[in-house]
Amino acid sequence: MSVTTAIELISRGTTAVPAPTSTCSPALARDPWAFDALPMPEYGPGASMGDTAPPATPRQGELPEEYRTASAPDLDRRIRAAKETLGESVVILGHFYQRDEVVQYADFVGDSYQLARAATERAEAEAIVFCGVHFMAETADMLSTPQQAVILPNLAAGCSMADMADIDSVSECWEQLTELFGSEPDADGRQPVIPVTYMNSSAALKGFCGEHGGIVCTSSNAAAVLEWAFERGQRVLFFPDQHLGRNTAKAMGVPLEHMPMWNPRKPWGGTDEQTLRDSRVILWHGFCSVHKRFTVAQIDKARAEFPGVRVIVHPECPMPVVDAADEAGSTDYIRKAIDAAEPGSTFAIGTEINMVNRLAAQYPQHTIFCLDPVICPCSTMYRIHPGYLAWVLEGLVEGRVMNRITVADNVAEPARVALNRMLAVRP
Known part of the structure; x- marks a missing residue:
């Protein structure tokens, strides 16, 4: 079950939802465009909802009504048709933390490091649609060719940490x-x-x-x-x-x-x-704010309930949590650790809920659960929705580029120096 589906069922008060049965905000059940027209910018419901968004935070204009009112099957049909029409002229990149309803359309799924590399390896694509957050799309623009357009489906998908x-x-x-x-x-x-x-x-x-x-x-x-x-x-x-x-x-x-x-x-x-x-x-x-939610008490509870559990957390977690865990590593490290484990292993994972649930579905031979029992996704990743993806893809079919992310040359030139140094330093 996807995070979005679970949130919808919880919001209806259904008894058919497996644990966890709560979210950090009832507003997660609302469509993301409900927050596009608010008078002041905010990150939206989810882990970053308590963080203050600077006045200059990018705002998303109103999504056309046809995309706001379209059913999930209709959006699916339109997205797949647009992808087929566009062919290799467009590549969709999806971050691990993206909701399932969006990441299913990605041509490449990875962490920020992998997606930065992917942006340099798709020279044949005229457009890169980045289903992530703003700083990732900026990086893709700086690493891709000048002829390529980098598109962020929802401009409000920022990052409170950044x-x-x-x-x-x-x-x-x-x-x-x-x-x-x-x-x-x-x-x-x-x-x-x-x-x-x-x-x-x-x-x-x-x-x-x-x-x-x-x-x-x-x-x-x-x-x-x-x-x-x-x-x-x-x-x-x-x-x-x-x-x-x-x-x-x-x-x-x-x-x-x-x-x-x-x-x-x-x-x-x-x-x-x-x-x-x-x-x-x-x-x-x-x-x-996502990784700040994880605690040592959650680790203790996991170990009490699942003797022998392997606890892996992201290094963005507070130091006591990292110290209490068995391992700490990037999202790709977590994925590889689960992939390499003996069947029947049990994992308690300290990272974003969409990725944890996806791993649990992909590796049914293991028991995999999120340390945080409350569904609380990354606020800004959650602003990307199939409606926005359909909108930008159908725009490309019609020859229109929406939500293009560009970095000025005077900023991009020195930034590429630092990024290329990063790409040259292998983990």
């Missing part, structure tokens, strides 16, 4: 760190600070890293990227996800006392000069 670090705040932090450390390399040629941005960030921040000798990372290659950065720098400024930075550096042997937090809302990031001088990794005050 919005926690903006170019102005990071630039201000950099100025203060440069004032403290200077800009001259040490005797070994290492720069005072190397900026590292997680893939979950704006094109502007990727460009910032490219301009300042830095690099992009994903959860798949974060350790390899930190090794790359330590070879070139005395310390790293890691943004926007504090948990991925902390968990990765800790596993590499960096002491916690050498990983201060930089809170952009506080003077000098809320820390002090000596702490910064002693630092190896300066962590940005950002986080993923």
Whole structure:
């Protein structure tokens, strides 16, 4: 049963829904276009609904009525017909966290690292329809050819974590760190600070890293990227996800006392000069609201109810959760671990619910469940719906490109430098 179907049944009060039988918000049962016309931008119901969306958050215009009122079978027919007509001129990329009703149409499904590579390998396609979130579509635009149009079916599919670090705040932090450390390399040629941005960030921040000798990372290659950065720098400024930075550096042997937090809302990031001088990794005050939901208590409960359960969590989870789990790894790591397991294995997974449910359906020989008993998907991934996909695909059939994502050349050029460094660092 898909997450969307389960939410619909729960909202109707049916008794036919297997556990879990609750969601984090009743509003998840509403169609995503219900939130397109709200007076202020918001991420929508789901894990990020408590996060504040910046005023500049992209807004989606009104979806034409024919797509809002179409039945699921009608949308399915229209999407498949459009795909057949377009053929190899269009490629659809789908993130692991995307809802089943959308990801079923993807030509390639993967995590942000894999999708970044896929965007470079579809040169024959005239259009790349990205069923993910805004920063992913930006990355695809920068890595694809200039002739290719990258399309995000719903412009409101952003990322609350990515919005926690903006170019102005990071630039201000950099100025203060440069004032403290200077800009001259040490005797070994290492720069005072190397900026590292997680893939979950704006094109502007990727460009910032490219301009300042830095690099992009994903959860798949974060350790390899930190090794790359330590070879070139005395310390790293890691943004926007504090948990991925902390968990990765800790596993590499960096002491916690050498990983201060930089809170952009506080003077000098809320820390002090000596702490910064002693630092190896300066962590940005950002986080993923999906992975923040997982707790040690959930792990304890899973182990009590399923002796021998194998607990795997995403490294965006808080450190105590990662420490309590058996393993931590990217979405692709989780998928590969389940694929390689002996039949009859039991897994408790700490990542987005759509992916966990999909894995449970794909591997019926195992028992697979989400650590969080409440259905609470990624708010912004959930803004993509088959109605939007049908709309952009039929537009392409008619020769119209809707919701094209483009990155200005002055940003894209340095960002590609940082992205290509990332692609060259294999996990």
